[in-house]
Amino acid sequence: xxxxMVGHDMFEEIVMAEERxxxxxxxxxYAEGSHVGVVEGRRYGSLxxxxxxxxxxxxxxxxxxxxxxxxxCADERNSKKIRALNSLIxxxxxxxxxxxxxxxxQEDLGKIRGKFKQVCTMLNVQSDFRISTESSSLTF
Amino acid sequence: xxxxxxxxxxxxxxxxxxCWFLAWSxxxxxxxxxxxxxxVRVWGRDGPQWSCRAVLSDGHQRTVRRVAWSPCxxxxxxxxxxxxxxxxxKQEDGFECIxxxxxxxxxxxxxxxxxxxxxxxxxxxxxxxxxxxxxxEEEYECVSVLNSHTQDVKHVVWHPNxxxxxxxxxxxxxxxxxxxxxxxxxxxxLEGHQSTVWSVAFDxxxxxxxxxxxxxxVRVWxxxxxxxxxxxxxxxxxxxxxxICNLSGYHTRTIYDVAWCHLTGALATACGDDAIRxxxxxxxxxxxxxxxxxxxxxxxxxxxxxxxxxxxxxxxxxxxDDGDIAxxxxxxxxxx
Numbered sequence: 001x002x003x004x005m006v007g008h009d010m011f012e013e014i015v016m017a018e019e020r021x022x023x024x025x026x027x028x029x030y031a032e033g034s035h036v037g038v039v040e041g042r043r044y045g046s047l048x049x050x051x052x053x054x055x056x057x058x059x060x061x062x063x064x065x066x067x068x069x070x071x072x073c074a075d076e077r078n079s080k081k082i083r084a085l086n087s088l089i090x091x092x093x094x095x096x097x098x099x100x101x102x103x104x105x106q107e108d109l110g111k112i113r114g115k116f117k118q119v120c121t122m123l124n125v126q127s128d129f130r131i132s133t134e135s136s137s138l139t140f
Numbered sequence: 141x142x143x144x145x146x147x148x149x150x151x152x153x154x155x156x157x158x159c160w161f162l163a164w165s166x167x168x169x170x171x172x173x174x175x176x177x178x179x180v181r182v183w184g185r186d187g188p189q190w191s192c193r194a195v196l197s198d199g200h201q202r203t204v205r206r207v208a209w210s211p212c213x214x215x216x217x218x219x220x221x222x223x224x225x226x227x228x229x230k231q232e233d234g235f236e237c238i239x240x241x242x243x244x245x246x247x248x249x250x251x252x253x254x255x256x257x258x259x260x261x262x263x264x265x266x267x268x269x270x271x272x273x274x275x276x277e278e279e280y281e282c283v284s285v286l287n288s289h290t291q292d293v294k295h296v297v298w299h300p301n302x303x304x305x306x307x308x309x310x311x312x313x314x315x316x317x318x319x320x321x322x323x324x325x326x327x328x329x330l331e332g333h334q335s336t337v338w339s340v341a342f343d344x345x346x347x348x349x350x351x352x353x354x355x356x357x358v359r360v361w362x363x364x365x366x367x368x369x370x371x372x373x374x375x376x377x378x379x380x381x382x383x384i385c386n387l388s389g390y391h392t393r394t395i396y397d398v399a400w401c402h403l404t405g406a407l408a409t410a411c412g413d414d415a416i417r418x419x420x421x422x423x424x425x426x427x428x429x430x431x432x433x434x435x436x437x438x439x440x441x442x443x444x445x446x447x448x449x450x451x452x453x454x455x456x457x458x459x460x461d462d463g464d465i466a467x468x469x470x471x472x473x474x475x476x
Contacts, residue, residue, distance in 0.1 A: 083322075110287035110288070114286060117282075118282045118284060121285075
């Protein structure tokens with residue numbers, strides 16, 4: 001009787017070996033995949049975050065410069081432009097840089113982009129902002 | 141049913157090109173058309189015949205997709221695939237381009253004047269809707285750039301008596317916008333269509349909106365104010381829009397345009413199956429519309445636009461990919 005019991009366990013181990021290895025392999029793979037995913041996600045997040053930061057920084061610099069320039073001739077004609085610039089600056093300053101989980105992030109970003117476009121049209125300036133590693137080429 | 145919509149005249153408006161859109165002047169005496177030949181043409185009637193009074197070329201470098209008359213009838217706006225919108229002023233001997241509005245990144249799909257005459261809206265494939273303001277010196281200024289849609293915006297149209305703007309998009313929604321504290325905001329999104337919404341039209345009162353889509357249906361939406369008797373929940377300030385009627389099973393292809401007659405209440409549609417259909421509202425407990433007229437081969441190709449005359453009840457103009465403008469007389473059939 002005892003011999004039969006031992007025999008039963010031993011065969012089970014052999015028979016179930018494939019399934020067991022499959023299971024172990026899956027667990028190991030899942031753990032490694034999660035880890036790699038986190039690393040990749042972090043890299044992607046920081047790249048994407050940098051892009052957004054760079055874009056908004058560009059808008060802010062642009063707006064502050066123009067605000068400075070227009071302050072010198074703050075007449076009737078420029079009052080609307082100044083108001084729009086101030087509105088853009090306010091929007092950018094209110095934007096929560098510290099919180100990537102802010103639920104209205106894309107919506108507010110869209111509003112900032114729209115305001116920037118409007119300001120460019122009012123100032124008669126081309127609004128082609130491009131994130132590129134190569135700056136515009138100088139030709140002679 | 142064919143007799144309900146009778147052909148009066150057919151004009152070859154834009155030779156060898158598509159005729160994209162038609163706009164009646166506010167007085168009903170002139171009809172503006174625009175097309176793939178990059179021109180805007182203005183048509184007038186001498187007796188029963190329609191003839192071309194002016195050709196506005198040199199304004200655009202690509203297809204002109206939409207034209208719109210200002211409420212006073214002195215200005216014409218044209219929206220083009222060349223990413224600009226031209227403003228033409230009516231003169232003694234024709235039209236003169238007085239300004240060009242730039243700013244959109246690519247094709248401008250539509251332009252519309254607000255009933256006050258001081259605001260203009262444009263929309264584009266760049267997914268944005270722009271609101272412009274014009275002053276007494278004919279100076280145009282952009283007052284808002286709205287990025288609410290997530291895809292190509294096909295059409296913009298203003299409420300008949302309020303400063304409320306509606307837009308239709310490739311993202312399957314209709315959005316409504318109004319001014320709030322010096323800036324424009326999206327105050328409602330109408331979801332329900334299963335595909336691109338090509339056009340929208342308000343009824344005379346502005347309480348209802350009709351939208352037509354690539355999903356071959358026309359939807360009618362009703363506005364409910366806060367505190368309404370129907371028990372429809374609203375925010376404290378904005379009305380809620382609900383779909384009260386869905387006309388499906390009538391059109392066999394994409395519906396490109398819908399026009400709601402402000403004189404008679406009839407609803408006309410322009411379809412990719414070359415047909416024009418007219419619907420009338422039926423009496424009954426539930427709002428519903430029934431098919432009152434159907435012309436299967438109104439044009440030789442897709443019908444792009446239908447437009448009711450603002451002054452002559454029953455006069456309908458249509459245009460299509462065949463480059464023709466057709467004029468129709470509509471009479472509501474008995475028992476409809």
